[in-house]
Amino acid sequence: MSKQTVAQSDINAVLWSAADTFRGKIDSSTYKDYILTMLFIKYISDSYKEHLAEYTEKYNGDEKRINRALSRERFVLEQSASFDYLYEQRHNPEIGEIINKALEKIEDENTGKLRGVFRNIDFNSETVLGRTKERNALLRSLLEDFNEISLKPSDVGREDIIGDSYQYMIEQFASDAGKKGGEFFTPSMLSELIARLVEPKENDRIYDPTCGSGSLLIRVSNQVANKKVAIYGQERNGQTQSLAMMNMYLHGIDDAKIEWGDTLANPLHLENDKLMKFQRIVANPPFSLEKWSMGFANDTSDDKSFVMESSLDPYRRFEWGIPPKSKGDFAFVQHMIHSLSNEGTMVTLLPHGVLFRGNSEKKIRESIIQMNLLDAVIGLPGNLFFGDVSISAVILIFKKNRPRKEVLFIDASGAECFEKGTNQNKLREIDIQRILNAYKEYETLDSFAYKASVDEIIENDYNMNIPRYFESHYNEIRINMKEVKEDIHAIKSKISDLEDKMDKYLEKLGL
Template sequence: MTVSPIHQDTINAAVWAACDTFRGVVDPSIYKDYVLTMLFLKYISDLWQDHHEQYQAQHGDHPELIDELLKSERFVLPPPAGFHALYQARHEPGNGERIDRALHLIEESNYAKLGSVFQDISFNSNKLGDEAQKNDILRHLLEDFARPELNLRPSRVGSLDIIGNAYEYLIKHFASTSGKKAGEFYTPPEVSQLAARLVDPQEGDEICDPTCGSGSLLMKCGQLIRERGGSKRYALYGQEAIGSTWALAKMNMFLHGEDNHRIEWGDTLRNPKLLDAQGQLKHFDVVVANPPFSLEKWGHEAAAADKYRRFKRGVPPRTKADYAFILHMVETMKPGTGRMAVVVPHGVLFRGAAEGKIRKQLVDENLLDTVIGLPEKLFYGTGIPAAILVFRRNKRDDRVLFVDASRDYQEGKNQNQLRAQDLYRIVAACTARQDVDKYAHLATREQIAAHDYNLNIPRYVSGFEPQQSVDLNSVRAEREQLKGELLVLEEKMASYLKELGYE
């Protein structure tokens, strides 16, 4: 039987329809977690059923052998915990309790991979109303995900990042509430892909995202390594401050078979948890991040006494954490192979005071490698343009490449998008590290110092289109010719009027 592939638009439409079940009952910042958790449960249930049917077709007369083969799968789905069992019982009382029990069974059966992932989500919560209302809401939710078009078997899903993409879709629609207030700016796939290419992850690398969100940027790095050589010999590390988003990252890793990962829950600036055996900051070959822009209340009070000495180059401002994240990332790069890419607001390039002193230090230490200006309206939740800063421990020169990619994009109604040719042009310029008229400039440290360490891109890359010079003599001659032609026309008009009897 031919299985038709599922499209992300279909998943997004179903996710949005499922949200209707909660509207007017639960705040959007909360019900996205219910919807995405149910999406996860449906996917692993379809995956498990797919494998069960394959084994049954091969060994139908040997149920004991099928059970043994299922035990060798990379995860275990106890029969009562599957989506289809929950769906069959949807008209019975206790939907919330049954779903919670199923999630806990899945967690316990796969504790090494999913331990504590569902501790912050309860389908049996009073937030969903009294027992009758809650049971009815959850029945509708189960029915939303049981529709035939949401058959999420591997043969239909392919390589889709279903959790990450659906999360992006919800953040897009809730940017004015849950997304914006929580500082959650999902990294668009094209920006993640660009950041991954800029740091060029290799087989054997340890890769970290200290503000990993739903894990999309980490997975893009892993995907790039696999595409090049098929190897999964790398390790992914991440930390995420928001509990529900940390859970999404863990689910995302699980869905994509990224078993060699360590994702911690906690505030990276106040309480970094990715430490080595000696209790110091662990070092990584690759560090990538899209931290929340200009985060306030980030832990400024304790920064000067930071036991990891992350702020030895200076303490960032109390109300802007941008350089706090940058300095943390710089300190976690491996001495020999370390390289990093971080998405930042443009203010990071030119703001003065403490940030100016930190910026000067990073340039003088020859750590800053590349500054890339991106188009506006790329990110959900904010329309401001961003930049990507690339740092390296072992640079091949002592210059800084500036790239103005702000004018290359596909324009959308609410959000712009980087195209494949835009990504290629940026990466090609970064690889060549040569001047490109109105696009890229390789600046010396003396040039940067002459600009008082201001990294504002137009200071180095001019997008000015000079107007063609005007030949005044030619303009004057053309004017005299036109005046002569006008005089002839006026004489003809006067003659016509006279013939008609008008003086």
């Protein structure tokens, strides 16, 4: 393979140029799908083209042998579905439909891997891309942007460089999309923290029931040196599920099973008609999801009349309690716990309110504590998420069959635990390491970690609000009242002197 000639920054520049084509015309939460899909097409097209040239030379133009070799490639590609063909057709007034047909051909030729990956993207949509003239101009510019760069394996070198660009752009789009960004992306360093906390092992099944674009699952798989893990995910948003599948392929994960559907009402990872069990589960579910249970309603129910009952769930996930209609946090928690294998570990990101809200949520917390499932609570700094400074989040760690009878509370919300940004705060490597070390030691540490017994949590009426477990355990600061009195006297004396000087200046000015 020749020396790498295309750098990460070169790919990112092309992606940003493509984004400029759409910016101001279409919302970034929408146009990201077109740009990232085109990146995927360009990548598989350039890879296929390079391998075709290699086999043509190797087999002296013997088409039978060439085609046999190409059939064993990761992706099969017809010439009429290649990026080069689409680029040649960029002035065609039917270019939107031509791209759609190319996507359909790619799916048909790669049914085992790419079935349904492009079903939620329409390059001929008048509603999204505008009328014919405007739409064709956008698509022509998009194709010209991507034609500026080669994504052949010999040019990009490292295999996952395309995946890194894909991941980078997803994060940039999430930031640009503001509040909507959280729907498909968890900030990278927060994902890294979760991935290290869950500690995956070789041959583990790893599951994310609300996987978004799949970035968190990729982070977790990267913790295993040989990547020998089985990846499972489910995502309710069809376009985001497509992003997740492409994200997996661009990171060399060809066997991930990412399903499209409502995880709560229609979990799709089953074994023998029961929920599949996983050794590691990670998730950043949508915070306090409203109407989370409507998927259980029959066709005649409406929002006001429908009442969720545990008997409506064939998998018996909600027998500890039915979460409030307007807050689905514990619905996801119960789903994940019921999907966790014996000796399994689950790490999830949730709003702070799950620790202390009452009624049915308190009842669910009682079951979790009494069954000794909760291993740690980690309070995070504010403003870590895209576009919303008000979110107060925690990481909860659950373990099945754990031997200890305590819960570790970590308060990582202090100013010393993050880097303050203009629009968004960030976790640094030093912050991640401090949290990991505290969790590993599992001992009380001054003002940072507190090991509470299960009995203490019960005494607190199952209220797990983090400050409750720290306020009586901080080291008392000894105050010398005599020194304080002397300081106050000195300050008052200085103020008096300044007032006297000011009066004299005012008198001179005749004021």
